[in-house]
Every structure is written in C-alpha cells, then in structure tokens.
Amino acid sequence: MDEQPGGLGRAIQVRRAELGLKRKELAERALLSYPYLSELETGTKAPSAKALRQLADALELSQAELLERADASPVRVNQRLKAGPAWGGLPSGSIATGAADLSGTRDSALELEQLGRVADIVAATVRAELAAWARTSLPALIRDEVRRVLDEEGRKSK
Incomplete structure (x- = not known):
C-alpha cells in the first residue's frame, strides 16, 4: 500500500476535529459509510477518486488542500525523515537533523x-x-470597542 493513506488519515482526523465533527457526522456529510471512513482515517484503505472528492467537500476543503494537508502531516514528515533527504542532508544542529537522528530507533x-x-x-x-x-x-468585543470610541469622540466634540 502507498504511504499516502496514513498522512491522509491524519489530515482527515485533524480537519474533522477543527470542524468539531464526530466521525459519524463526517461520514453522513460525505455520503460515505462509517466503516469506510474509519478505514480511511486509520490508513488501512486509500480512497477512491469519488470518495476523495466527497470527503474534501464535507471537510470544506478542495481536493488539493486535503492532499496538501496529507503531505504535510507529521506521519508523512516522519516517513520522509526516516527515508533521509534526497538532496544530501540538513544543516548540522537543525531541529530537523535532530528529528532525523531520533528516527533511528524504533x-x-x-x-x-x-x-x-x-x-x-x-x-x-x-x-x-x-x-x-x-x-x-x-x-x-468589537461592538463594545466601537461604542467606547464613539462615546469618547462624542465627549471630545462637546
């Protein structure tokens, strides 16, 4: 299986939490079955193109935004750190170098x-x-501050 579902699953979970949705509510919004959504979130299944479109809509994101979040997910970042940089390394002493060093042990x-x-x-x-x-x-707060400023301006003009 591709590495993508793990990152995608985290991206779905995080966005669902941002929207304050329970998994069941998201499944209903996306017109997906609860078990299928569960498999997507846990990374045991990759979504079909149609399911990805439905999920993105239900999460109020474009498909590109959802996939971008999946690619930026800590799961994907950790996988890239373990694989090592393709371009030859990170500056010594950087946080990312420390994280890459940490990924050496299970x-x-x-x-x-x-x-x-x-x-x-x-x-x-x-x-x-x-x-x-x-x-x-x-x-x-904005309404109260506007009133305060208007009252203050009114007092100054008298």
Whole structure:
C-alpha cells in the first residue's frame, strides 16, 4: 500500500476535529459509510477518486488542500525523515537533523510520531477554539470597542 493513506488519515482526523465533527457526522456529510471512513482515517484503505472528492467537500476543503494537508502531516514528515533527504542532508544542529537522528530507533520514531499527533490535536483544538471565539465573543468585543470610541469622540466634540 502507498504511504499516502496514513498522512491522509491524519489530515482527515485533524480537519474533522477543527470542524468539531464526530466521525459519524463526517461520514453522513460525505455520503460515505462509517466503516469506510474509519478505514480511511486509520490508513488501512486509500480512497477512491469519488470518495476523495466527497470527503474534501464535507471537510470544506478542495481536493488539493486535503492532499496538501496529507503531505504535510507529521506521519508523512516522519516517513520522509526516516527515508533521509534526497538532496544530501540538513544543516548540522537543525531541529530537523535532530528529528532525523531520533528516527533511528524504533522507540524514538514512535515518540516522534506521537509528538506529531499531539501537536496536530493541539493545533486543531486551538483553531477550533479560536473559530468559536471569533464567532461568539469577538463581535461583542468589537461592538463594545466601537461604542467606547464613539462615546469618547462624542465627549471630545462637546
């Protein structure tokens, strides 16, 4: 099997979390069966072209954006680190060099992958919280600040 489904599965999970969707809700939105979506997320199956299109639509992304996220997924990055750079290496002392050195042992590679998963979950949670804040609290804060400025300007002009 291609390496892509692992990265794609993580990208689906992260975007689903960003949107605050449960797996069942995403399956319904994408018109896919729950078991099939589960296999896509766990990386045991690669999606058909039609399923990829349906998933991207349900995740409010273009197919290109979804695949780009899959390619940037920590799963894919870790796989590329293990394979080594095609162009001859990274500068010494860089974070990526340290990560590549870590991937030499099975336990360290597992820790790196787990760290990537935690980072994805934290990023998705932060994005979801910021989006909720922008929808709920931010408009009230802006309204209050506009009123304050207008009141202040009104007092100055009197």
